[in-house]
Structures are given as structure tokens and as C-alpha cells.
Amino acid sequence: MKKTLKTAGKALLALGLLLTVFLLAVFAYHRVKMKSEKALFKPLGQVVEVDGHTMSLYVAGEGEKTLVFLSGGGTASPILDFKSLYSLLSDDYRIVVIEKFGYGFSDITGEERSFDTILRQDREALSKAGLTGPYVLCPHSMSGLEALLWAQTYPDEVEAIVGLDMATPRAYDHFDFDAMVFRERLAGIARELGLVRFFYTDGTLPQALSQEEKNLYKAIGCKIAANEDVINEGKAIPEACKTIDGMPKPDIPMLLFVSDGKGTGIENWRASQKAFASGLSDEKVIELDCGHYVHNFRQERISNEMKAFLKSLMR
Numbered sequence: 001m002k003k004t005l006k007t008a009g010k011a012l013l014a015l016g017l018l019l020t021v022f023l024l025a026v027f028a029y030h031r032v033k034m035k036s037e038k039a040l041f042k043p044l045g046q047v048v049e050v051d052g053h054t055m056s057l058y059v060a061g062e063g064e065k066t067l068v069f070l071s072g073g074g075t076a077s078p079i080l081d082f083k084s085l086y087s088l089l090s091d092d093y094r095i096v097v098i099e100k101f102g103y104g105f106s107d108i109t110g111e112e113r114s115f116d117t118i119l120r121q122d123r124e125a126l127s128k129a130g131l132t133g134p135y136v137l138c139p140h141s142m143s144g145l146e147a148l149l150w151a152q153t154y155p156d157e158v159e160a161i162v163g164l165d166m167a168t169p170r171a172y173d174h175f176d177f178d179a180m181v182f183r184e185r186l187a188g189i190a191r192e193l194g195l196v197r198f199f200y201t202d203g204t205l206p207q208a209l210s211q212e213e214k215n216l217y218k219a220i221g222c223k224i225a226a227n228e229d230v231i232n233e234g235k236a237i238p239e240a241c242k243t244i245d246g247m248p249k250p251d252i253p254m255l256l257f258v259s260d261g262k263g264t265g266i267e268n269w270r271a272s273q274k275a276f277a278s279g280l281s282d283e284k285v286i287e288l289d290c291g292h293y294v295h296n297f298r299q300e301r302i303s304n305e306m307k308a309f310l311k312s313l314m315r
Contacts, residue, residue: 023193030194030222037219043105044079045097048128055125056105058097061090065136065310067162068126069097072141072292074184074230076221077104082140084208085164085295088303093310096131098122102229104220113232115149115240122146123154133157136310140164141264141292142233145240151250160313162306163256163273165294169241170272171264180234187226196225206296253282255309257302263292284309 045058058079069086071078079097086095099106100118126132136159139147144166151158190196200218202211209217256277261269270287277283286305290297 026194030197033197034223040216040219041105046129047105048125050121050124050128053101053107053109055101055107055121056099057125057129058095059129059131060086060095061093063093064314066094066096066131066133068135068137069095070137070139070143070146071100071103072143073234074226075103075140076225077217079104080209080213080217081206081293082295083213084206085299085302087208088299089306092307096126098125102224102227102233108224108227108229110228113229114236115146115243118233119146119150119153134159136160136162138162138164139166140295142167142237144168145237145244148244148250149240151252152244152247155250158250158252160253160255162309163254164302165257165259165292166273168272168276169244170275171266171269172237172241175266177235177238181231184226184231184234191222191225194222197222208296208299249279251281253309253313254280255305256283256285257294258285258287259290259292259294260288
């Protein structure tokens with residue numbers, strides 16, 4: 001028995017040493033890569049100052065409609081993430097992608113991230129970029145809450161909402177936020193160690209991007225993934241849901257693209273969006289047989305449906 005325990009102890013010690021050497025090697029490689037990637041960090045759009053920090057926006061195209069894309073929680077590079085879709089729309093509409101604090105080329109502030117604050121900052125960024133509403137908001141995932149709050153609080157600024165598998169309050173009724181924060185903290189440690197580089201592979205990035213764009217997306221993710229702003233934003237979801245529930249549902253035209261729900265970790269994801277739309281006077285729900293990042297899987301169909309929807313708003 002003692003011999004068995006001694007052998008097991010040696011095996012665990014050897015395993016521990018191998019793991020330590022592996023982590024040190026990954027960490028060293030990560031630091032070297034980060035130095036070489038510094039040259040890649042040139043904003044893809046324009047930057048404005050909001051609350052004493054730098055915020056990044058991408059603006060392209062012209063047209064009677066201004067489409068404002070709002071990214072889901074933790075999407076490292078919104079400008080590159082949405083490119084698969086907005087590149088199909090920029091010939092007909094003005095395209096705007098907002099990179100909130102903690103995302104893309106925007107600063108990480110480490111400050112509170114209530115949805116009231118996020119909305120105020122996004123509106124200020126648009127104003128400083130010389131943009132005015134009304135807007136067609138195109139939120140992905142968690143940003144659906146911001147879009148709803150925007151439409152409720154400033155109805156004159158929101159003409160319609162195109163949900164790209166967007167969240168609604170009911171999706172979070174049974175969500176484990178403590179587990180979410182724990183996972184994000186672990187992801188933050190993985191980023192510091194360099195382990196997150198194993199996640200950002202060509203297969204996990206939008207396939208419509210060029211190799212150069214994929215390299216930039218990976219570099220951004222390895223630098224900022226699971227930062228404090230992203231975590232604080234997630235913590236603010238319950239309060240945002242209460243605020244939205246406390247006001248009338250915005251009865252504006254909505255086109256909702258709904259995924260198969262896989263990858264969201266929420267059982268009633270699809271049902272929650274369909275239930276939200278059921279009481280609206282001008283809504284259309286399109287169910288897609290793909291994962292959560294619908295704009296990177298079914299961008300051609302989405303762009304065609306959006307064009308028809310936006311054309312109907314002009315009548």
C-alpha cells in the first residue's frame with residue numbers, strides 16, 4: 001500500500017512539474033506574441049472621447065437608414081465580428097458598429113457598467129461622431145437588453161429593431177450569474193497565461209474574414225478577453241431586466257432572427273424571443289438552423305430579409 005502511494009505521489013509530482021513547464025512555456029510565448037502584435041492595433045474606425053476614455057466606432061456606407069450594430073457580451077472585436085453581415089448592407093445603408101468600453105479598440109475603464117451608463121455612453125459616442133437618429137438597432141445576444149431599453153427610454157431615436165439572436169428579459173429568469181462571473185474570472189486568468197490563444201483558432205472565427213483580419217481578431221481577443229468591463233456588464237443584467245420589465249414593451253417594428261439556442265447555455269432562449277414578439281403589432285420572427293452568432297452563419301439570408309424589412313419601413 002505504501003509503495004502504491006509513493007508511486008502515485010511521484011506520478012502526481014511529475015505531472016505537476018510538466019504542467020508548470022507547459023504553463024511557463026505558453027506564458028512566455030504569449031508575451032512574445034503580444035509584443036509582435038502591437039503593430040496590428042490600429043483602430044479600424046474612428047475614436048471619440050466619452051467620460052474621459054476612448055471609444056471606437058466604425059461608420060461606413062450611406063443611405064436613408066442608419067443601422068447601429070450592438071455586440072453580444074464578451075465579443076472581443078465587434079467591428080470584425082459583424083463584418084460578415086454589414087459588408088452585404090453597406091452599399092444601401094449607413095452602417096455603424098459601436099465598440100463599448102472593454103471591447104475592440106475601446107478603452108477598458110474598470111468602472112461600473114450599468115445598462116443606463118452603457119446606453120448613455122453609446123448615445124454620446126454617436127453624437128460625437130456626428131450621427132443622429134432615428135436608428136435601426138441591430139443587437140446581438142445580451143445587447144438586446146440595451147436595444148429594448150433604448151427604444152423604451154428614447155422612442156424617437158429608435159425606428160425599428162433587427163434582433164440578431166438577441167436577448168430578452170425572460171431569457172435570464174433562471175440564469176446563474178454567479179457561475180457566469182466565475183467562468184469569466186477563469187477566462188481572465190486564461191488570457192493572462194496565454195491559454196486563450198488555444199480558443200481563438202481560424203475555425204472559431206468568422207469565416208468571411210481574411211486571414212489578416214482573423215489574425216487581428218485573435219490578437220484583440222488575446223489582449224482583452226474577459227476583462228473587468230465585460231464582467232461588470234454581465235453583473236448588471238438583472239437590474240436591466242427589472243428596468244425593462246417596469247416599462248411598457250416598445251411596440252415598434254421588429255425583425256427577430258432566432259438561432260437554435262445552442263451555445264447560449266439558456267434552455268428557453270428561442271422560446272423567450274418568440275414570446276416577447278407575440279404581443280407586438282408589427283413583428284416577424286425567423287428561426288434559423290444555426291448557432292448563436294447567426295450573422296456569421298446565415299449572413300446572406302439575413303441581409304436579404306433585412307433589406308425587405310427596411311424597405312417596408314419606407315412605405
